[in-house]
Amino acid sequence: MSKVLIIGGGAAGMFASIFAARNGNEVHIFEKNEKLGKKLFITGKGRCNITNACDMDTLFANVVTNEKFMYSSFYGFTNQDVVDFFENAGLPVKIERGNRVFPQSDHSSDVIKTLEKEMKNLGVQVHFYTTVKNVAAENGSFSHLVLADGSKVTADACIIATGGLSYQTTGSTGDGFEFAASLGHTITDTAPSLVPIETKEDFVPQLMGLSLRNVQATIYNGKKEIFSDFGEMLFTHFGVSGPLIISASAYVGKMLGKGKELKLVIDLKPALSEEQLDARVLREFEENHNKQFKNAVNSLFPAKLIPVMVALSGIDPEKKVNIISREERQHFVHLIKHLELTLTRLRDYKEAIITRGGVKVKEVNPSTMESKLVRGVYFAGEVLDVDALTGGFNLQIAWSTGYAAGSNIW
Template identity: 35%
Template structure:
C-alpha cells in the first residue's frame, strides 16, 4: 500500500538507482523509487550500444586501477559487489551472462531490455513503490538532516534519500544534472563537468574518405606540452566529421577539458601498432624489394588500410603511381613520419547531447567511501555517475553504478 512516508527514497532509475532500491528493500526498508520519465531505465537501455555491457573480467584490483587516482574510493563498494557477485545477482533474478571476447560481460541476449525487465520485476516482487513521471524539485531538510523530497505535485517524507540521478550525458534520456543541483544546494562541491565517452570532430576533412576502415591498436597522444604524458591505445574509427571508436571514447575525457581551454587539441596518432620510424622504413623497403612492381601506395597499404594510405601519401605529396624509391628523400622521410605520428586536430565534440558519461561530479572528499553517505548532510547518499568518478569503455562505469548503488542501499 502506497504512502507518503518511507524509510528510503531513491531518486533516479538507472542501474545505480534500481539496485539501491532492491538492496534497501532487502534490508527490510520501506522504499520509494522516483523517476522523472514515464518508464524505468532509459539511460540503461542505451548502455553498450543497447547491448548492456554489465562489467568485465578484470580482477577488482585491476578494475579500480583503471579509474586512475580516484579508483581506491571504490574499494568497499567493489569488495561488496564485484564482477562475480554481480553476475550471481543477475543469475538469481533470471539473467544469464556471457563473455564472448573474454573481457566484456553481457546478458546472453545482448539486449539491455533483458536487464531492465529483470530489475523491474525484482523491484515489483520485493514491493518497492515506484512513481514515474515524478520530477524531484528539491530535497527537504529538517534539523540539519534529510526529511524527504518535493516533486512537482507531491511531498514524500523520509529520513534517507539516495541520489542516483546520473550525469549530464544524453539529456533526451532524462539527464539534466538534477543531482548536482540538489548536492550544491545542500553545501556539496561539484567539480567541473565535461562530456566524456563521445566522438570528436577534426579540422582535417580527409578522415571522411576512410570511414570504411578501422585502425586496430592505434596509439593516440595529445600534442600539447602539458599533456605529453597522456595517451590511449585501442581501435580507432574514422567518421564523416572526425573520430570515434573505443580509443577515442576513452580518451575523450582528457580531450574535452582541453578543448574548452584551447579551442583546438592537436593529436598524434600511431596507426602502425606502435612501430617506430626505423621499423616502418624497414617494412616498406622489404615489401618493395619483394614486390618490385609495387608502388608507394602498395607499400604503405601493408601497414594501414588502403584508404588511409592514400590520404597520407597525398598529404606528403607522394606520387602514388611511382615506387617508394622513386620518391624524393623528403617525401620518403615525411611518409615514414606521418605513418608513425599522424597529426589530427580536434576542434569540437558532440557534447553532452551524445556523451555516454560525465567527467566530474560531487567531489569524493565529501562522501564516505565505506557507505556512500554524505559527510555534510545526515541521511543523504550518492551513487553512480553523479559522483566525480568515471572510467573507460568496457563495463567499468556500469559495474561502478551497480556496486555504489548496492553499497548506498545498505544504509550503513
C-alpha cells in the same frame, strides 16, 4: 524500518532500492520517465555490459577520477558479487573479449526485467511520470521531497541517483547536481566523457567511416604524453571516434575543455619498427618499380587512406617509385608511424556515454554514500564525481555505490 525515497530509476537507483528493501524498509522510487532503466537499455549497444570480470587492481586502474573513493564500495560489492547477484536472480551471464560481462541473451532488457522482478518481490513502489523539484532538509537532516505538482513526500532517508548530463533524452538532465547544490554540496566542473573528439585537419572528412584496427594512438600536450593505447579507432565527418578515442577522451577532456589543442599521433604499423617498416616499403617499391607513387602503396593502407597518405608525404604522386630518394622514402615511413592530428574539442553530451564531474566525493562518506553535510541524504551512481573507462566499469560504479547506499539504511 525506515521510509526511503529514491530519485531516479536507473541502474544505481534500482540497485539501491533492492538492498534498501532487503533491510525491511519501505522503498519508493520516483522516475520522471514512463519506464525504468532507459539509459541501461541502450548501454553496450543494447546488450548491456554489466561489469568487468577483471581482478581488483585492474578494476581500480580503470577508474579515471577518484578511484580511492571507490575503495570501500568496490570491496563492499565486487564485480564477482554483481555476477552472482544476476545469476542468482535467474540471469545467466557470459564473459567476452576484455573480460566484459554480458547477459547470455545479449538483451539489456533482460537485465532491467531481472532488477524489476527483484524490486516487485520486495515490494518496492515505483512512481512513473513523477518529477522531483526539490530535496528539503531541516536541522541538518533530510526532511521531504517536493514534487512537480507541489506535493510533499516526507521520509527518513533519500537517495539521489539521478545520473549525470549524458544521454539527456533518457532523463539525465543534471537535476541531482541542483539538489545536491541546494543542500550545500560542491559540484565539480562537469563535462562530457567517453565521447568522440573533433579535429582541425581538413583531410579528416575524406576519411569518414574508415575504421583502423591495431593502431597505436598517443596524445601529447606539447611534449608531455598524456595518453597512449593500442586498439581500434574510427574517422568521422568531424574528427575521430571508436574505442581508443572514447577511452582517451576521459583523460584529455579537461585540457580540451579549457580551449587547449592537443596532438594525436597515430602509429599505423605499431608491430613494425621504423627500420622494419622501411624495409617493407622498400620491398613494395622494388616490386612496383615502374609504377607511379600513388599506385605503388595499395597494400600498405585501406583504400580511403591512400590519397591522404600520398598527399601528406610530400612526394609527387606521379613520380615513379624507382626515382624516389632515400630521404623521401624515410620521411614517408616516419609519416606512417606518426600520422598527426590536432584535437580541438570534445563532442557534446548528446554523444557522451557518461558525465565527468559531479558531487564532490570529499563531502560523501565512501562506506555508506551518505552525505557528510545532511544526515539521511545519500548519493549513488553518476551523480557523484567518479568516472571510469568503457568495459563495464561505470556500471560497476553504479552497482557498488547503489548497494552501499541502499544497504546502509535501516
